[in-house]
Amino acid sequence: MADEEISALLGRVALRDRDAFVALYRQTSPKLFGVCLRILKDHSEAEEALQEIYVKVWQRADRFATGQASPMSWLTAIARNHAIDHIRARKPVANAIDEAYDLADPAPDPERSAAVRSEGRRIDACMEELEKDRAEAVRRAYVEGLSYQELAEMFAVPLNTMRTWLRRSLLKLRECMER
Amino acid sequence: MTTQNPESGDFRRDEVIAGEYVLGVLSAEDRRKVEARMASDRNFAAMVDRWQHNLASFDDAYEAVRPPAHVLAAVERSIFPPAPVAAPPVGFWNSLLLWRSLAIASLAAVAIMGASMAGLFSEPQSQPLVAELSGEGNTINLVARFDRTSGSLKLTPVAARQPEEKSLELWLIEGSNPAISLGVLPQSGEGELLVPPEMRTKFIEDATLAVSVEPLGGSPTGLPTGPVIASGKARHL
Secondary structure, three states: HHHHHHHHHHHHHOOHHHHHHHHHHHHHHHHHHHHHHHHOOOOHHOOOOOOOHHHHHHHHHHHHHHHHHHHHHHHHHHHHHHHHHHHHOOOOOOOOOOOOOOOOOOOOOOOOOOOOOOOOOHHHHHHHOOOHHHHHHHHHHHOOOOOOOHHHHHOOOHHHHHHHHHHHHHHHHHHHHOO | OOOOOOOOOEEEEEHHHHHHHHHOOOOOOHHHHHHHHHHHOOOHHHHHHHHHHHHHHHHHOOOOOOOOOOHHHHHHHOOOOOOOOOOOOOOHHOOOOHHHHHHHHHHHHHHHHEEEEHOOOOOOOOOOOEEEEEOOOOOOOOEEEEEOOOEEEEEEEOOOOOOOEEEEEEEOOOOOOOOEEEEEEEOOOOOEEEOOHHOOOOOOOOOEEEEEEEOOOOOOOOOOOEEEEEHHHHEEO
């Protein structure tokens, strides 16, 4: 399905066009339902989440800026964020961002550039530079919305080890993509 | 969140937190802190956007699953509640007095603009055509700019950020012919409509562009039904 078509539908939804909203729902809801099912792992919770997600899409359609992101990525981000909020509320995890971060390897700050949009899909190449299990942990965290605790159990490593894995992997990915 | 001032801060830690947010591993409370920081710190928000953009290629892992039909019905029920029986609230867009005065003002504006623009048409055809669409004494103005080669018609509506009950529709009027709809204007920011090829020849200097207020989604009849809030004649830039 062409991005342009979804962008056009989003534009009409921003104008409160109900037919366009239904058309957008019909075209995009299977993917977003897939997101909800994968993260929430419960059919009725996924249905409820999907309903709330499309209410948000209706409310936020006017914030979608054509050309800024793919419309499908934009919609998927709304769905992921909603589903992740839902599951974090259901299964709370420890707060962490006010704690110390063990990032190690303090390389000099790479030159900061504003080349935010030019990286394309190089993430795939950079993922291959990570150790296999860490790349797998990064991918599963994203796709399944797993917490550090769940990832630690899945990979049979201590919680803090998993935190360090993912945080250092994020830094390596960032450094790889800025190369 | 004890992260530093965005100008002096530890970029690496911020990058990691932005990445953790997009991955989804943070707690609910930490997610709210990150969102609060995004709202107040543009550099940090750009980091989150960049991760979002980078990691979106993992979205391919999500398989499409058709949801049951009742979900759409539930969505529609929450977005489009049955119309209330009570009289609608009298807000800016619903004020009859406003529409009357706008309509009168815009008629005056048409006359004034028509008169003031006579004799302006001497530029070559390749230049873009522009029209300033205004209604005197109101706050709604539009600038329309037509590029003949691409057929694109750019509009900058100042009627953005209005409540959502109404749509603004753009019309092209040639001489005394009935108005032809050019489409419904985007409600926010700069609008751009693509003029259908068969209509581009009608887009000539002296043609009148007008904007009317219509029910949501545009005129139900194909002709303007609401008050004209702005109009102007096309001329060469």
